[in-house]
Amino acid sequence: xxxxxxxxxxxxxxxxxxxxxxxxxxxKTLQQICRECFYEVFEEEIHRVIVDNRLFKxxxxxxxxxxxxxxxxxxxxxxxxxxxxxxxxxxxxxLSVDEGITGYRDDSLETVKRNEIQYGLPLKxxxxxxxxxxxxxxIVKMIGLKNNCTFCGxxxxxxxxxxxxxxxxxxxxxxxxxxxIAETVILNILRGDIARLGRCTSITTGEDGPIxxxxxxxxxxxxxxxxYAYFKKLDYFxxxxxxxxxxxxxxxxxxxxxxxxxxxxxILDIIKSGEDFRIATSTKMPEQGTCERCxxxxxxxxxxxxxxxxxxxxxxxxxxxxxxGIDNERNSRKTIENKQCGSLDF
Ligand SMILES: Nc1ncnc2c1ncn2[C@@H]1O[C@H](COP(=O)(O)OP(=O)(O)OP(=O)(O)O)[C@@H](O)[C@H]1O
Numbered sequence: 001x002x003x004x005x006x007x008x009x010x011x012x013x014x015x016x017x018x019x020x021x022x023x024x025x026x027x028k029t030l031q032q033i034c035r036e037c038f039y040e041v042f043e044e045e046i047h048r049v050i051v052d053n054r055l056f057k058x059x060x061x062x063x064x065x066x067x068x069x070x071x072x073x074x075x076x077x078x079x080x081x082x083x084x085x086x087x088x089x090x091x092x093x094x095l096s097v098d099e100g101i102t103g104y105r106d107d108s109l110e111t112v113k114r115n116e117i118q119y120g121l122p123l124k125x126x127x128x129x130x131x132x133x134x135x136x137x138x139i140v141k142m143i144g145l146k147n148n149c150t151f152c153g154x155x156x157x158x159x160x161x162x163x164x165x166x167x168x169x170x171x172x173x174x175x176x177x178x179x180x181i182a183e184t185v186i187l188n189i190l191r192g193d194i195a196r197l198g199r200c201t202s203i204t205t206g207e208d209g210p211i212x213x214x215x216x217x218x219x220x221x222x223x224x225x226x227x228y229a230y231f232k233k234l235d236y237f238x239x240x241x242x243x244x245x246x247x248x249x250x251x252x253x254x255x256x257x258x259x260x261x262x263x264x265x266x267i268l269d270i271i272k273s274g275e276d277f278r279i280a281t282s283t284k285m286p287e288q289g290t291c292e293r294c295x296x297x298x299x300x301x302x303x304x305x306x307x308x309x310x311x312x313x314x315x316x317x318x319x320x321x322x323x324x325g326i327d328n329e330r331n332s333r334k335t336i337e338n339k340q341c342g343s344l345d346f
Contacts, residue, residue, distance in 0.1 A: 016041070027223035028264055035231055042228050046216055047082050053203050055214045058089035061169040065160055066094040066115065066123070068108030071175030073115060073236035074225050075217060079173065080119045093167050097159040098127035099152055100135020101243060108237035118235060126163040128155055132309055140243055143317040148243050150321060154304040158296060164211045176215045179222040182267045183252040185274035190252070194279055195286065201274035208288060209297045221267060
């Protein structure tokens with residue numbers, strides 16, 4: 001983290017207010033600014049994104065997807081702050097999914113429980129065990145570490161929707177940041193995944209599904225989120241998931257970080273390129289329907305979660321994995337590709 005060294009006589013004034021000493025170099029613009037101005041530009045940029053994109057309407061109930069990590073902790077703090085300051089008129093809730101990962105999610109959930117009190121936001125926790133009858137610990141015991149992120153990603157997406165339905169909220173917001181989105185653009189290009197490339201830069205997704213999801217941090221740099229959490233001394237959990245090797249995404253992440261070092265704007269430009277892609281009309285997009293088994297949205301006969309669950313319950317966990325997948329009559333092409341944690345398609 002780039003904090004300006006405070007050597008007497010050598011520290012410049014903040015280039016925004018020109019009153020106080022600069023305390024940090026802003027990662028997005030490389031400006032040397034004071035803490036107070038950093039808080040202000042950081043929060044106001046998010047406010048502008050919320051207003052310009054009309055993310056919320058007064059009176060809406062909003063669930064903040066809260067994992068206890070830095071992004072969602074800062075999101076919960078800033079959302080509560082902006083809601084008060086700008087009178088958004090929102091009813092905010094914390095919504096956590098307990099995947100059942102001992103030594104990781106149990107600890108991070110303790111952080112979210114403290115955030116509930118610190119920020120005065122009611123918390124709802126939904127668990128894989130209650131929803132699916134399996135914890136990730138049990139799934140990993142059965143399938144090993146190879147495709148576990150596929151199960152986790154598919155189950156989490158649905159678990160958040162189910163939690164949102166229980167809370168009767170109008171929208172879910174997540175802490176996906178600009179770096180996450182730029183990485184996903186690159187990953188979708190590398191995979192040739194046109195359908196996901198087309199939607200991964202949208203600030204709101206799932207408007208045709210059970211519950212829309214928004215990303216107020218779409219243009220917020222990860223480094224700035226870390227700085228903000230550090231200076232504000234926010235209480236968050238910083239351990240990586242113990243089951244997530246994340247190799248392919250890791251390469252994209254490193255690539256973006258290298259580009260950012262040379263030119264900080266690169267992150268915003270990749271997002272812009274993603275936004276400006278036009279999908280050829282000849283590209284066949286999946287048709288939206290509902291799962292015959294559980295009623296969840298699905299482009300196939302069974303939704304991804306039901307296919308994976310069927311595999312687990314029949315002791316054939318590879319059933320829904322890979323390009324062959326389960327032949328579900330209506331559509332025998334691939335059901336699920338191996339996908340790793342932190343996917344934006346969630
Ligand atoms: N278990 C969970 N319960 C609720 N929301 C979650 C959970 N896991 C992820 N999310 C939501 O999805 C966003 C992106 O998740 P990802 O797994 O990429 O974590 P991350 O980038 O490390 O974010 P964070 O720092 O908030 O953990 C999070 O910011 C959060 O809003």
